[in-house]
Amino acid sequence: MSEHVVPRRVYFLVFALLLLFTALTVAAAFKDLGPFNLVVALGIAAFKATLVVLYFMHVRYNPRLIGLAIALAMAWLMVLIVITFGDYVTRGWVPFPGK
């Protein structure tokens, strides 16, 4: 919690961007982009989440230790996803269409 007071117009700008990208993700969902539908949806969601974290949650103005804590959370999340997914993909417990 830094003492930095974020100007209100930054909040309004972030809010406008979040609305814009919500509209974009809905519009993109109705277009057939093949395998990229998921990529676009997740990309936009990640961008929106980053905006919220950096500005609404003040991480941009916080000590770098906070950013490190978040980066570590992401690293653990990747461990969880990559290892579990790798296990499911290679064991054939579920009839995967991709296999």
Next chain:
Amino acid sequence: MRADSGAVAAAHAHQFEDAAQQRDAVTLGMWTFLVTEILFFGGLFLAYAIYRWSFPSAFALASRQLDITLGGVNTVVLIASSLTMALAVHAAQTGAGRALLGFLLLTILLGGVFLGIKAVEYRHKFEEHLIPGASFHMPVSEATLSGDIPPDQAIAAGVPATALSAPAEIQRHAQIYFSLYFAMTGMHALHMVIGLGLLAWLALQCRKGRFTPAYFAPVEIVGLYWHFVDIVWIFLFPLLYLVGRHA
């Protein structure tokens, strides 16, 4: 801000050097909790990813049962509540007590609207027999069934297209989708309810004049929690409502 003056000294606990150090400790502590929350929801998202990858056709069909308008409106409502929460923190920082109370109440109102819309959606799902269980039945037209399964997927799976699109299979796999839908949105809604309780408590404390520009840590960390809940929805909305709309 140094702890030289009496007024500021009262604003931090004795184990901290100064108010700034206390603020950093509070923020790091809250983020440590949020890290555990990220991994908690991460497990749910992982389960969703594994089953969506396993049963893409059923997931695409099932996701079309959701009301995209209600989901979209709820997304906007929740983003707006994040804005009012951020403005509440701004009001606390600048010592605008009345504005702080106003923004807290506005955030509570928007959170209530979100839960209300969610309740309407749950009611629809109940009436449409989309609760997983014995009476689960997802309406799937024959045209959808025959035309919606990409043949390359069936061939890649080594399964005849007829078997893949068998109504019983689709119904079974759609129940997995709806189990995940209720687990994920239910956990999210539970977090919202807890958040609303915390906001109500903040509003009460604010009315008692507990927050000053030198001390408003509870406002800031409840704000962090509220924004986190918003982020979870930012991922839930496209994954649950928008997946498979294009097909």
